[in-house]
Amino acid sequence: MTTTAVDILGADDVSRAITRISHEIVERNPALDSVVIVGMQTGGTWIAKRLCESVNKIVEGANVPLGAIDISLYRDDYSLRPVVLSAPTDIPVDLTGRTVVLVDDVLFTGRTVRAALEALNDYGRPRAVQLAVMVDRGHRELPIRPDYVGKNIPTHFSDEVAVGPNGVTVSAVAT
Amino acid sequence: MKHLLDTHDLSIDDIVNILDVADRMAEVNRRQVPKVPALKGKTIATVFFEDSTRTRLSFETAARRLSADVLTFLASSSSVNKGESLRDTIETLSAMGVQAFVVRHKSSGVPLQLSQWTDASVINAGDGWHQHPTQGLLDAYTITREFGTPTSLAGRTVAIVGDIKHSRVARSNIDLFTRLGARVVLVAPPSLLPSHVETWPVDVRSTMDDVIDNVDVVYLLRMQLERMQSASIPNLAEYTRLYALTPERAAVLQDHALLMHPGPMNRGVEITVDPADVAGSRILQQVTNGVSIRMAVLFTLLGGDSVSSLTAGGEA
Amino acid sequence: MSQSLLLQNVTVVNPDAVFVSDVLIQNGRVSAIGNGLTGDIVVNGSGLYASSGFVDLHTHLREPGKEEAETIESGSRAAALGGYTAVVAMPNTDPAQDNVATVAFVREQGIKAGLCEVLPSGCITVGRLGESLAPFDQLAKVGVTLCTDDGNGVQSESLMQQALVAAKKLNITMAQHCEVSEMTIGAAMHDGECCSHLGVPGWPAEAEVQMVLRDIELVRRTGGRLHLLHLSTAESVALVRDAKKEGLPITAEVTPHHLSLQDTLLKSFNPIFKVNPPLRTPRDIEALKEGLADGTIDAVATDHAPHAGHTKEQPLDVAPPGMLGLETALAVVNTAVTLDVQKLAALMSWNPARIARLESHQGRPLAVGEPANIAVWDTTSVWTVQKDALASKSKNTPYHGMAVRGRVHHTIFNGELVVHEGKALK
Numbered sequence: 001m002t003t004t005a006v007d008i009l010g011a012d013d014v015s016r017a018i019t020r021i022s023h024e025i026v027e028r029n030p031a032l033d034s035v036v037i038v039g040m041q042t043g044g045t046w047i048a049k050r051l052c053e054s055v056n057k058i059v060e061g062a063n064v065p066l067g068a069i070d071i072s073l074y075r076d077d078y079s080l081r082p083v084v085l086s087a088p089t090d091i092p093v094d095l096t097g098r099t100v101v102l103v104d105d106v107l108f109t110g111r112t113v114r115a116a117l118e119a120l121n122d123y124g125r126p127r128a129v130q131l132a133v134m135v136d137r138g139h140r141e142l143p144i145r146p147d148y149v150g151k152n153i154p155t156h157f158s159d160e161v162a163v164g165p166n167g168v169t170v171s172a173v174a175t
Numbered sequence: 176m177k178h179l180l181d182t183h184d185l186s187i188d189d190i191v192n193i194l195d196v197a198d199r200m201a202e203v204n205r206r207q208v209p210k211v212p213a214l215k216g217k218t219i220a221t222v223f224f225e226d227s228t229r230t231r232l233s234f235e236t237a238a239r240r241l242s243a244d245v246l247t248f249l250a251s252s253s254s255v256n257k258g259e260s261l262r263d264t265i266e267t268l269s270a271m272g273v274q275a276f277v278v279r280h281k282s283s284g285v286p287l288q289l290s291q292w293t294d295a296s297v298i299n300a301g302d303g304w305h306q307h308p309t310q311g312l313l314d315a316y317t318i319t320r321e322f323g324t325p326t327s328l329a330g331r332t333v334a335i336v337g338d339i340k341h342s343r344v345a346r347s348n349i350d351l352f353t354r355l356g357a358r359v360v361l362v363a364p365p366s367l368l369p370s371h372v373e374t375w376p377v378d379v380r381s382t383m384d385d386v387i388d389n390v391d392v393v394y395l396l397r398m399q400l401e402r403m404q405s406a407s408i409p410n411l412a413e414y415t416r417l418y419a420l421t422p423e424r425a426a427v428l429q430d431h432a433l434l435m436h437p438g439p440m441n442r443g444v445e446i447t448v449d450p451a452d453v454a455g456s457r458i459l460q461q462v463t464n465g466v467s468i469r470m471a472v473l474f475t476l477l478g479g480d481s482v483s484s485l486t487a488g489g490e491a
Numbered sequence: 492m493s494q495s496l497l498l499q500n501v502t503v504v505n506p507d508a509v510f511v512s513d514v515l516i517q518n519g520r521v522s523a524i525g526n527g528l529t530g531d532i533v534v535n536g537s538g539l540y541a542s543s544g545f546v547d548l549h550t551h552l553r554e555p556g557k558e559e560a561e562t563i564e565s566g567s568r569a570a571a572l573g574g575y576t577a578v579v580a581m582p583n584t585d586p587a588q589d590n591v592a593t594v595a596f597v598r599e600q601g602i603k604a605g606l607c608e609v610l611p612s613g614c615i616t617v618g619r620l621g622e623s624l625a626p627f628d629q630l631a632k633v634g635v636t637l638c639t640d641d642g643n644g645v646q647s648e649s650l651m652q653q654a655l656v657a658a659k660k661l662n663i664t665m666a667q668h669c670e671v672s673e674m675t676i677g678a679a680m681h682d683g684e685c686c687s688h689l690g691v692p693g694w695p696a697e698a699e700v701q702m703v704l705r706d707i708e709l710v711r712r713t714g715g716r717l718h719l720l721h722l723s724t725a726e727s728v729a730l731v732r733d734a735k736k737e738g739l740p741i742t743a744e745v746t747p748h749h750l751s752l753q754d755t756l757l758k759s760f761n762p763i764f765k766v767n768p769p770l771r772t773p774r775d776i777e778a779l780k781e782g783l784a785d786g787t788i789d790a791v792a793t794d795h796a797p798h799a800g801h802t803k804e805q806p807l808d809v810a811p812p813g814m815l816g817l818e819t820a821l822a823v824v825n826t827a828v829t830l831d832v833q834k835l836a837a838l839m840s841w842n843p844a845r846i847a848r849l850e851s852h853q854g855r856p857l858a859v860g861e862p863a864n865i866a867v868w869d870t871t872s873v874w875t876v877q878k879d880a881l882a883s884k885s886k887n888t889p890y891h892g893m894a895v896r897g898r899v900h901h902t903i904f905n906g907e908l909v910v911h912e913g914k915a916l917k
Binding site: 070072073074075088089118119122123 | 241
Binding site for chain 2: 683687688689691761801805807
């Protein structure tokens with residue numbers, strides 16, 4: 001098995017994308033006090049945290065709450081995955097009537113997002129859910145599209161995409 | 176992990192992991208709608224050759240909160256009483272398509288025996304005097320959470336009081352508590368101690384008064400009244416005098432000390448104080464925690480298997 | 492005149508000598524011993540030992556009563572394959588062998604099978620219930636030499652004393668299953684450390700030791716001959732050693748499984764390892780081996796106890812005790828204990844033949860004119876026990892899948908080759 005890794009975005013690119021998305025969130029949501037930003041455990045939480053900080057900086061006096069959601073108990077593909085619960089769900093407010101900005105690092109098949117939508121419902125009935133991702137790598141298996149995207153990156157199905165504060169790397173795995 | 180038969184099969188990491196998962200299940204249980212789809216499409220059979228309504232309901236509640244389907248098999252209304260072999264019973268139920276069996280039996284070892292005749296997971300819900308691993312786990316969960324030390328019982332002393340010899344709860348708890356670092360003191364009349372107790376990792380005291388004022392947990396076992404007939408104890412009044420938790424003894428418990436009991440209690444025998452009057456009583460909390468622990472066990476056994484290559488791709 | 496059978500080039504194991512020779516058998520007897528003999532049927536014995544056929548003091552044939560587990564024919568076949576030319580049939584049949592008719596039935600079925608000699612034992616008490624003595628004089632008249640309630644110990648001291656008095660008068664032997672039953676109610680395995688942790692009702696060693704102690708005293712009082720079945724504890728061996736020094740007429744046996752398997756096997760909760768008396772500890776095993784070596788224990792006896800498969804698929808405390816033994820005995824003993832071939836033949840054949848009072852025609856040296864009851868075996872072949880390859884109707888061997896050393900190749904019963912190259916010929 002050989003792996004070739006290509007850096008697609010650097011740390012600066014990631015920071016710029018977060019700033020841009022936070023502006024888009026503010027523009028799209030005039031009623032900012034009803035917004036809650038929820039990161040998906042575990043890849044989406046650091047992005048959600050930075051988005052939240054950024055949004056609250058852009059709008060003076062804003063106090064958009066930050067949450068985290070774990071979808072381990074909602075997956076439809078257990079047989080494909082190890083039983084490891086990621087960090088716990090932490091939803092600081094009742095979601096009923098709120099606009100949830102759901103945040104993840106990579107959007108791929110859409111199954112994780114589907115599970116997250118189901119999980120969110122168990123914490124209240126949001127007025128709307130918007131989706132923010134750092135990377136949209138294609139290969140959707142469900143009718144799900146992102147509202148905010150850091151970068152669209154065409155990939156092969158078998159590629160691995162790694163997202164972190166220091167950048168985004170795509171590894172082609174040849175078996 | 177395929178089965179849960181005996182606490183000794185669990186590593187410390189396994190134990191800590193199950194307690195961890197139970198925290199997550201406890202969160203689910205606190206919700207307005209305490210139900211998640213984690214085990215949708217799985218079928219779990221509770222197979223109780225010996226009646227225990229509490230344990231069975233706890234498992235069935237756990238299974239339903241994870242969205243599993245539940246089959247209930249009670250020996251009293253089954254062919255087992257007509258001499259059907261264990262193997263025939265389990266093979267018949269397996270043929271209905273069951274992913275996990277939750278088994279209670281009055282004979283030690285039956286869950287292990289059954290596990291050789293089925294591809295499904297087998298969870299021991301109490302076998303003879305041998306083991307009751309989910310009770311041990313829920314008790315370890317209760318104590319670690321009460322004391323805020325999620326991975327350890329180091330420095331704690333737990334007194335287990337009563338009929339140790341015939342107790343599957345004691346065997347599971349002693350193993351889990353001591354491996355998590357606790358000191359365990361057994362308090363029982365000699366006739367209710369197991370033979371070769373000197374090979375167990377415990378201290379032994381002969382009356383409650385020897386320990387009551389310096390333990391972190393008092394764990395009372397249910398006194399099986401049928402032991403009276405087998406002459407294991409001279410009489411109940413004598414037992415109560417030396418081993419029961421009386422109001423006087425409850426009064427000298429340390430402030431932080433916990434009172435626990437696996438239920439059902441024999442009031443007036445092993446406990447003469449009303450547990451509602453004991454600040455440290457966690458007897459109902461044990462029942463609540465039991466559901467979370469059993470959800471954690473079911474999820475750990477049935478929630479998935481190995482990683483597949485399909486997980487490649489950054490969407491974890 | 493029948494066809495002659497020639498064992499060519501075998502190593503003869505006799506009490507006074509071990510030597511390589513041809514052995515010619517004709518008309519049920521050894522007709523010649525020497526080199527360069529010829530015969531009608533020739534069996535190559537190079538590298539193999541030939542001794543008198545083995546004698547099992549302790550076989551459960553299950554007929555009449557439990558024919559689904561074993562019959563006298565299937566058990567006889569298993570015996571022949573194990574090198575046995577005689578077995579003592581235990582009396583816990585249904586009906587029990589406490590009467591002349593049942594004893595006669597068992598003997599006749601044995602003759603009909605024709606694979607080995609079946610010597611029915613009698614009961615000590617009627618129905619093995621421990622309440623009243625069996626009719627020893629009638630039983631002795633039809634050839635019973637050994638009486639036992641095996642499966643149950645005779646709890647009553649006075650009954651056992653009367654039985655030993657009768658034994659002396661009738662020149663028969665009482666064989667005791669040493670177990671004080673009130674100490675073993677519900678017991679499923681040896682009462683030791685392992686049992687304590689597994690939460691299984693324990694079978695204390697004392698339950699055996701107490702009975703051995705009591706019966707030695709009864710022999711001292713009565714002078715009646717006593718055989719102690721399946722000794723399993725170190726303390727029992729020590730008691731018997733002292734009793735023999737004292738000159739009391741006591742003999743003792745040990746099973747292959749008590750020499751080879753220990754109580755920790757019960758961690759599997761597999762009833763295949765449940766047996767009465769139970770598998771004990773390494774300390775007990777060592778003491779039993781010492782007892783064999785110094786002559787305290789006279790014989791290896793199998794306690795061959797077939798049980799239908801489903802009965803061993805019950806919970807450990809419910810399943811019946813007992814395991815197969817006939818077809819694996821030589822190999823298991825030879826694997827577990829280092830013994831020279833004469834000692835092995837003494838334990839498997841010469842001594843038990845004497846204890847069962849069969850010494851007129853079993854356990855004889857291979858010599859011209861002697862009855863031809865012969866086992867041909869080795870101590871070096873390694874093979875793996877396969878339960879489905881056994882001839883017994885039941886499959887409850889604890890040795891399934893285990894590699895053992897030593898094998899029975901041929902068995903000759905009454906001059907007839909009944910097992911050839913490990914296969915029964917009838």
